[in-house]
Amino acid sequence: MARYSAPRGTQDLLPERIPLIDHVFWTCQEVIAGYGYLEIRPPLFEDTSLFHRSIGEVTDIVEKEMFTCQRADTSVTFRPEGTASVVRAYLESNQHKTRPFRKFWYIGPMFRFERPQRGRERQFYQVGIEAIGSHDPRLDAEVIHIGAQCYKALGLKGYRTCINTIGDHDDRERFREVVLKFVEPKLAEYCEDCRGRFGRNVFRVLDCKVRGCRELNRDAPVFLDHVSDTTRAHFDEVQQSLNALGCDFEVDKRIVRGFDYYTHTVFEYRLSSLGARDALGGGGRYNNLVEELDGPPTPAIGFSLGVTPMLLALEDAGLAAEHLGEPECPVFIVTIGDGVRLPALILAEELRCAGLRVDLDYEGKSPKAQMRSASKRLARAVVVLGEDERAQGIVQVKCLTTGKQEALPMDSDLPGEIQRILSTTPEAETTQP
RNA sequence: GUGGCUGUAGCUCAGUUGGUUAGAGCGCCUGACUGUGGCUCAGGAGGCCGGGGGUUCAAGUCCCCUCAGCCACCCCA
Incomplete structure (x- = not known):
């Protein structure tokens, strides 16, 4: 028994495994570069407040999953995701003034203080892209398509591209009222979790898996029935553009992402063979985040793909072995x-x-x-x-x-x-x- | 953070109702004409049985704690 072991939820990438990781990195990079995205490398940690502002105060990540380091009067946090850093870098280098539309990609480790299990680690790699400065629905389609192309390029099969819209702030506020009015009268009949969700995040009540709650939600209001015309039009155009790109997708009304900054288009790539945690990656539009971080109103959209689930999927599909092994010394x-x-x-x-x-x-x-x-x-x-x-x-x-x-x-x-x-x-x- | 399962050699795992010096396969090392790989054969090294405490004449085996992994939940790449 070794005296020390790697910290919980982390692992050493030994030489034999490096070629496999590199294969994933290079494959994704090749696909992404084909769409004109340029690499950006922000630091691995940021001012803690950046994540509070961007991800949202009342999210699990900010409330209990951040690796935060206090030194004297500064508090920094190891990034739990990449978008906040990229947007911060975009603003700090004055891109919004000199070159307002930019397409970035990044790859690197992210950190979340979670309980580890298959496909979930405390330090994990993500490859992501961020297209900042356009609200063109064709861009939504491009971003969504790129992720799927990465999986395709890796040779994965059976993944699904699921998309949804969560509208803008007004759409959601309007819908929140509708849902509150729907749930409140029978709140007592919902499960304990849902009664907690009621105050925190009503929308979650609608996709509770408990049988009783499902029954209660049978006639729940549908978000798309309550959105503005522009929201609906945007979503329609995204779908048209996806079809034009030849990107297979399905609309899943239940997609709700974990960060507060998302607006309009949200999406997830799923692979059921991964088990309960079936997400390969995901992303969405974030039209308010740049402004939220003290920049000018600037629409943007991006995704992040988990490298760990990609590796698991490759291994399950028998596509990993050929990339394992120590590089030869001729x-x-x-x-x-x-x-x-x-x-x-x-x-x-x-x-x-x-x-x-x-x-x-x-x-x-x-x-x-x-x-x-x-x-x-x-x-x-x-x-x-x-x-x-x-x-x-x-x-x-x-x-x-x-x-x-x-x-x-x-x-x-x-x-x-x-x-x-x-x-x-x-x-x-x-x-x- | 909650619940469940698991933890024996470098790796994958055996280990009978608690009972002598804990085993196998693979890997590793050595050797088979004192300087030549892969294949074969022979031999060898290597285990505080995850860690700590307890029950017992006796614990890898039973109990408690702890650490880690896995599975599910919360949530999420």
């Missing part, structure tokens, strides 16, 4: 005898300078064991440098895929020769089991 130098300790060090460095990835034994292993190490490291060529070779001014170069070995003079073009040997043995070992 050239390994086997030394025999103490007399070649320094010559081997020099030779390795010369080969590296010529652009090869080279390693050698630092454990004092026998030649046989060094060969085994080379194999395990997926080396494709071994350079044997022993006392005998050194005396003759040569090295033995053994190709591990063909097993052929040839003697080459030390003063010949060794890097070139090794390159030649590596390139004449294409992909032999990748076809092994």
Whole structure:
């Protein structure tokens, strides 16, 4: 048992797993870049107040899930999501004055003090995009489509793109009144949770899973019946644009997102095979957030995709294995005898300078064991440098895929020769089991 | 934060109604002509049985606490 373990809800990304993570990163990045989004890298922590303002005071995240650090008179919080930071950076660099419409993407760790379970960690990676400065419904469609394209590019199947609108502030206030009037008379009949939700967030009462509450909600008011014409028109155009893009989607009236800043279009990507926590990612429009953070009224929309659920989905679909494993080190130098300790060090460095990835034994292993190490490291060529070779001014170069070995003079073009040997043995070992 | 399940070698797991020196497969190390991998064979190392306390003549096995993971809830990527 190790003395220390990683903090709860965190994990080490060991070398074997890095290629898989990178695969996800690169695939998403490639898709996103195709739509003109540019990467932005804000700090991992912000003034605590930024999240209070953006996410909302009465959200679970702000109330109990923030990693906050107090030093003297400053309080910073490790970001629980990316949007607030991006908007803050947008305003701080005066984009709203110089280049009001911008499209950003980001990737990096987020932090939430939650109880961990499958697909939920306290430090987790998200890839996200934020398009700030336009209310064009075609942009909503683009953003929604990009997320789906990321999943498609990863080879995932069976995910669903669910969209909804939560209207603007007026729409919701109007609807809140309607719902309050609907629920209040029979409040006593609802479950305990719902009676709590009544005061905090009435809308949640409408999608309670308890059977009794479902019965009570059978004739509940429908939001879309109470929205303004502009809200409805926007939502309609979003759907038309999605169809134009060839993006499959379904409307799910129950989508309500966890942050206060969302307006109008909200969406979620779901994959039921993930279990109870079936969301791959989600996002929405946030037309009031820029203003809320002391900028000019500026419409915007974005999403964030959880890397953890993507990894789980890839693993479930059997698409992860091919990306797991330690990156190969194509050239390994086997030394025999103490007399070649320094010559081997020099030779390795010369080969590296010529652009090869080279390693050698630092454990004092026998030649046989060094060969085994080379194999395990997926080396494709071994350079044997022993006392005998050194005396003759040569090295033995053994190709591990063909097993052929040839003697080459030390003063010949060794890097070139090794390159030649590596390139004449294409992909032999990748076809092994 | 609430409830439930689980925790034995590096990994995946066996371990009978509590009973002697806790096992297997894989992996790791060594060896099979004192300098040559993969395959095979032989041998070897490696476990405070998650941690702490308790019951008992005796605890990996039973009880309590704690930590961690998983599952569900709240909520959420």
